[in-house]
Amino acid sequence: MISVETTPAWRTTHVGASIGLLEISGVNNQQPCAPLNEHKLRVAETLRQQYGQLSRAELINLPVMQEYVRYYKRFDKTYHVLLQLESLVHKGKNLPQVSPLVDANFMAELETFALTASHDADQLANRLWIDIAQKGDTFCQMGGAVKQIPPLDMIMRDEEEICCSILYGQDHRSPITPQTTHVLYVTYAPSGVPESAIQAYWQKVLDYVRLCSPDAHLEQQRLLTAN
Numbered sequence: 001m002i003s004v005e006t007t008p009a010w011r012t013t014h015v016g017a018s019i020g021l022l023e024i025s026g027v028n029n030q031q032p033c034a035p036l037n038e039h040k041l042r043v044a045e046t047l048r049q050q051y052g053q054l055s056r057a058e059l060i061n062l063p064v065m066q067e068y069v070r071y072y073k074r075f076d077k078t079y080h081v082l083l084q085l086e087s088l089v090h091k092g093k094n095l096p097q098v099s100p101l102v103d104a105n106f107m108a109e110l111e112t113f114a115l116t117a118s119h120d121a122d123q124l125a126n127r128l129w130i131d132i133a134q135k136g137d138t139f140c141q142m143g144g145a146v147k148q149i150p151p152l153d154m155i156m157r158d159e160e161e162i163c164c165s166i167l168y169g170q171d172h173r174s175p176i177t178p179q180t181t182h183v184l185y186v187t188y189a190p191s192g193v194p195e196s197a198i199q200a201y202w203q204k205v206l207d208y209v210r211l212c213s214p215d216a217h218l219e220q221q222r223l224l225t226a227n
Helices: 008-013 034-051 056-060 065-074 080-089 100-112 195-212
Strands: 003-006 018-025 116-120 127-132 138-140 146-148 154-158 162-165 182-189 217-225
Touching: 003 018, 003 217, 008 127, 018 195, 034 080, 034 100, 034 195, 056 065, 056 080, 065 080, 080 100, 100 116, 100 195, 116 162, 138 162, 182 195, 195 217
Parallel strands: 003 127
Antiparallel strands: 018 182, 018 217, 116 182, 127 154, 138 146, 154 162
C-alpha cells in the first residue's frame, strides 16, 4: 500500500478540502473489456438524457460541478470535466475508448464530476504528499510539455518530483498503460465538494474495474481532509 500524507501547507491553504485515495492491484489493463464498453454506451445515453437540455450556466450551477468551477475560476481556468460533459451531451461526442482503467475513471468523473487522476502506482516513489505549488514550481505533463504551476494550486508529489496538479493534470512518469497492473486513483475535492461525491466515485470505479478484473484487490480506500 502506498503511503500518502498531507502537508501543513495544504491543510491550512485549502481548509475544507478532501483527497480520496483508491488503490487497486491485480488488474488486467491489456485487453478491451466488452462488458465495460457496453456499459459505457448506457452511461453516455443516461448523461445525455439527464443533462442534454441544460445550458452551460445550468451545468455550471449543478451541485459539485459549481465547486470545481469556482476553484478553476480563481486561476482563470475552465474546469475540464465541464468541457468534457458539454462535448458529450451538447456536441454528440462519444466516450473515449483508451483502456479499461482509464475508461473507468473517465466515466466515473462525468457521472460524479469528481476530479480524479489515475496513476500507474508502480511508477511512483514509495511516499507521496498532497501539497500546494510554490512560486516557480514546474512539472512535465503527460504529453511532455513543461508547465509552471500557479502558486497555491493543489498538487501531489513523491520523493522525486511533482506527480500531479489540479490545473494541469498528471505527470509524464505515471500514466496508465496497457501494462499497468496496480493503479492509484486520486480524487481532488476543493472545499464545498461533499464526501458523498468521492464515495460515489469510488463505488463506480470499483464496479467498472471489477467488470474487467473480477479478482482485483482493494489495497486502500481512504479519505484525507483539511479540517
